Amino acid sequence: RLKLSGRELLCQLKEKVEVTTLTSDHQPFSALAWAPLLLPPQQLTSDLGPYKSCAVVSSAGSLRNSGLGKEIDTHDAVLRFNAAPTSGFEKDVGSKTTVRLINSQVMASDDHRFLSSSLYSSGVLVAWDPAPFFSNLTQWYNHTDYPIFNQYQRYRRLHPQQPFYILHPRLEWQLWQRIQDNMAEPIQKNPPSSGLLGTILMMSLCEVVHVYEFLPSRRKTPLCHYYQRFYDAACTFGAYHPLLYEKNLVKRMNQGSDRDIYNHGRVTLPGFSAMNC
Ligand code: NCC
Structure with a gap:
């Protein structure tokens, strides 16, 4: 098996992975009464950006005491995940939220009070x-x-003014295929984590993407999230999601230094528009 270089991997992603969101032009939505009223008429990628620099903030426990908040907020757009808060954690994760990527479990579970919590009311939602x-x-x-x-x-x-998109699920499996084709062993047939989906989403909107604590820094910890006292190493290494393989792929595509990872948990990836393939 041929091992692709970082550049080749990046070009494969650009060529083979489509960041599409649902509109009522898609079947079966064209035939459903609610869809043209509620789904956005246009693609996320035509409504948002392009941005020069973007930050993707993982929810990892290793963001705690990172002091990265100021740096994160200097980006033109910031993506966060699921129920990850900024309030009370500004020093470490910043306060700007441009996009929040949420999985359907968060939307459905009672604990997250998705319909009423103010956590979800800022920025553009993508589910x-x-x-x-x-x-x-x-x-x-x-x-x-x-x-x-x-x-x-x-x-x-309830919130008709807030932009809210749904990812076309084709992206999950196109991305999964990129991971599988570049690994020697068979990986579990589960979609990639929100972390990788959000990274690819920002690569389609931004010239440069910095991803924070997806590849753990020297602050690596069994603490699952920076915002909760819950310990489980599976949060960092994966169980359901092929997270370890996702991280391996991102490590190979990183254009920043290993020092940046070690000290700041920071990965640098080019956006699709900035790549010459
Ligand atoms: O934990 P989660 O992810 O919300 O984290 C968002 C993304 O950050 C990266 N991460 C997180 C913690 C950690 N220690 N290391 C990391 O690298 C991952 O890339 C992760 O995707 C998800 O992917 O949507 C996930 O969601 C949670 C959970 O549904 C939500 O937090 C809501 O409570 C899943 N946990 C469970 O189902 C128990 C998790 O598996 C994946």
Whole structure:
């Protein structure tokens, strides 16, 4: 098996992975009464950006005491995940939120109070749901992992002014295929984590993307999230998601130095528009 260079991996991603969001032009949504009223008429990538520099802030416990907040906020756009807060953690993670990427479990579980919590009210929301392996939209619509569409409709009716997109699930499996094709061993058939999905999303909007504490720094810790007292090494290494393989791929694509990873947990990736393939 040929081992691709970082540049080659980046070009593969640019060529083979499509960052698409759902519109009512897609089947089966064209035939559903709610879809043209609630889904955005345009693609996320045509509504947002392009940005010069972007930050992707993982939720890792190693962000604690990082002091990275100021640096993160200097970016033109900042992406955060799921229920990760900024309030009370500004010193370490900053306060700007341009995009929040949430999985369908967060939308559906009672603990997160997705419909009412103010945590979700700033920035652009983007949701995703683990779709069956290479299914079409209709198959997925009938078998979502969590009730993403019910919750989406409810949220949109309560917060009609906030932009809210749903990722086309094709992205999950195109990305999964990039990971599998570049690993020697078979990986679990589960979609990549929000972390990798959000990184690719920002690579399609920005010239340069800095990803924080996706590859752990010297602050590496079994603490799962910077915002919760919960310890589990699987948060960093993965169980359901092929997280270790995702991290291996990002390590190979990193254009920054190993020092940046070690000291700041910082990876530097070029945006798709800035790449010469
Ligand atoms: O934990 P989670 O992810 O919300 O974290 C967002 C992304 O940050 C990266 N991360 C996180 C913690 C850590 N120690 N190291 C990391 O590298 C990962 O890239 C991760 O994707 C998810 O991917 O959506 C996930 O969501 C949680 C959970 O649903 C939400 O936090 C809401 O509570 C999942 N946890 C469980 O299902 C128990 C997690 O597996 C993946």
